[in-house]
Amino acid sequence: MKSAVETLSPTRAKLTVEVPFEELKPSLDAAYxxxxxxxxxxxxxxxxxxPQVIDRQVGRGAVLNEAINQVLPQKYMEALQENSLEPLAQPEIEVTKLDEDADEVALEFTAEVDVKPEIELPDYAGLEAQVDDIEITDADVEEQVQALRERFGTLKDVERPAQDGDFVVIDLVATKDGEPVEGAEVSGMSYQVGKGGMLEGLDEAIVGLSxxxxxxxxxxxxxxxxxGQDVDVQVKVTQVQEQELPEYDDDFAQLASEFDTVGELEADVRERLGRGKRLEQxxxxxxxxxxxxxxxxxxxxPDGIVTEELDARRQNIEQQLAFAGITMEKYLEDEEQTVEEFEADLERRVRDSVAAQLVLDQIAKKEEFGVDQxxxxxxxxxxAQQSGQDPQEFVNHMFEHNHVPELVAEILRGKALAQIVESAKVTDASGNEVELKNLQPDGTIGEPAEETEGDEAPVNAPAELLTDAVEDAEPSED
Structure with a gap:
């Protein structure tokens, strides 16, 4: 086999591959x-x-097509390795030559594909960065305490119009041109006025109703x-309730926590807020x-990769908004963004994300990081935990759909990022050095987990499959 590569751009290459008859013959024999x-x-x-009868019955072309379909993926992979190319997407393949005579067949095809660019890495040891100070205000503590009091609050009926913060029981029905909208009717629903998250204008309609x-x-x-269409919504209030909060004293501290006094409770709240702020920092x-x-x-x-990622993120945002019951128009209004500003910001973030992946991939390869089982x-x-799925079902899906190499790549990028961050000098706005002891090996931030027996096999993925996946996805040697 002969192969040649033409660089179309820093991120796209065109392979030309010639396959002689002797290398095509095993696939021809298998096709027959x-x-x-x-x-x-x-x-x-x-x-x-x-074979001669098959040629007469079904035609030589059918045999050749079957043989080409068998040999082409293998020769494409060999050409990638031969030319040290790392593909980022599926190739666009075209058979450009198929010469057939009595004794030999010569196959030639081209493959255009997005590839990882060669990146001239800078010195990434000792980078400097700055973050905001950690600030825990009395208002932060008060907000947490207030939420705790609300958990232990009670509701009582009141004979007055509903106010912001009240709990009401309501019936809702939507109509369009005088006809009820199917699926847009609820009754006996409990709702806190001012909470939002439902229909726009609902809170304003309820306030003042008894x-x-x-x-x-x-x-x-x-x-x-x-x-997205205008409808008429009739809301009927059937009950108005006012929330009564318990007195904030030592008795409440003993009821709602393990502490004896509100001072001890507030100190614990402040400490927990501090841990959360440190993780955020x-x-x-x-x-x-x-x-x-x-x-x-x-x-x-690579333009193709950027476009693909941009479409995926846009679709994900739209799905999340639909799940939350928010239209894109409402979201943009709340964010005080125009459509053009939203798209520009999304593209910027996607480009930064793709660039980060490519850089971290090259650093992981340079540092010769690996991934064990x-x-x-x-x-x-x-x-699996992050996605809320059953671990075994998640693992089975990853293996069945060949997503494990992507997960291995995530781990390698995390290791590269962890090494960069650990060697960096990060200070807060006051000039204090920020400790990054909570940076995990995969590049995420979290509380260090204690090691326990039995952790070696959290899922029942076959060891040989894990081994194959790790070997397939590890950076290749230069």
């Missing part, structure tokens, strides 16, 4: 055997039909066939260091 098993020819047993009173307002549905430090790295390097980006198993378990 396969077709022989599929046809019935009088005078011959199934599977024993000679039990037994109703009001009609115009709003837009966030789901169903009439999503560490995550901000990680992102700031990565941003500092990207500012020092030029990364050519325990790391892969732990990552699979963590991803």
């Amino acid at each position: 055997k396969q077709i022989a098993q599929q046809i019935n020819v009088p005078g011959f047993r199934r599977g024993k039909v000679p 039990a037994g009173e109703e009001k009609v307002f115009t709003s837009q549905l966030v789901g169903g066939d009439l999503i 560490a995550a901000a430090a990680r992102d700031a260091v990565l941003e500092a790295l990207l500012e020092k390097v030029e990364v050519p980006l 325990q790391e892969l198993s732990s990552h699979l378990m963590r991803r």
Whole structure:
């Protein structure tokens, strides 16, 4: 086999591959055997039909096509390795030559594909970055305490119009042109006035209504066939309740916590807030260091990969908004963004993300990082927990759909990022150095987990499959 590569751009290459007859012949022989098993020819047993007869019965072209389909993926992979190319997407393949005569067949094909660009890495040791100070205010503590009091609050009926913060029981029905909208009717629903998250205009309609009173307002549905269209909504209040909060004293501290006094309770709240703020600061430090790295390097980006990722993120955002019952228009209004500003911001974030992946991939390869079975198993378990799926079902899906190499790549990038961050100097706005001891090996931020027996097999993925996946996805040697 001969192969040659033409660089179309820093991120796209064109391979030209020539396959001589002797390398195509095993696939031709296999194609004849396969077709022989599929046809019935009088005078011959199934599977024993000679090639000459097959050529007459089904045509030489059918055999050649079958052989090409068998040999082409293998020769494409060999050409990638021969030319040290790392593909980022599926190739566009075209058979450009198929010469056939009595004795030989010569196959030539081209493959255009997005490839990882060569990146000139800067010195990534000792990067400097800055993050905001950790600040825990009395208002932060008060907000947490207030939420705790509300958990232990009680509701009592009141004979007055509903106010912001009250709990009401309501009936809702939406109509369009005087006709009820299917699926847009609820009754006996409990709702806190001012909480939001339902229909726009609902809170304003409820305020001022007493039990037994109703009001009609115009709003837009966030789901169903009439999503985004104006409808008339009738809301009827059947009950108004006021929340009574327990007195904030030592008795409450003993009721709601393990502490004896409100002073001890507040100290614990402040400490927990501090832990959360430190984790947030560490995550901000990680992102700031990565941003500092990207500012020092030029990364050519494959347009196809950027477009694909952009479409995926846009679709994910739209799905999340639909699940939350929020229209895109409402989201942009709340964010005070125009459509153009939203798209520009999304593209910027996607480009930064793709650039970061490419840089971290090259650093992981340069540092010769690897992934063992325990790391892969732990990552699979963590991803399953994050997605809310059953671990075994998640693992089975990853293996069945060949997603494990992607997970291995995530681990390798995390190791590269962890090394960069650990060597960086990060300070807060006051000049204090930020400790990054909570940076995990996979590049995430979290509380260090205690080691326990039995962690070696959190999922039942076969060891040989894990081994194969790790070996397939580890960086290849130069």
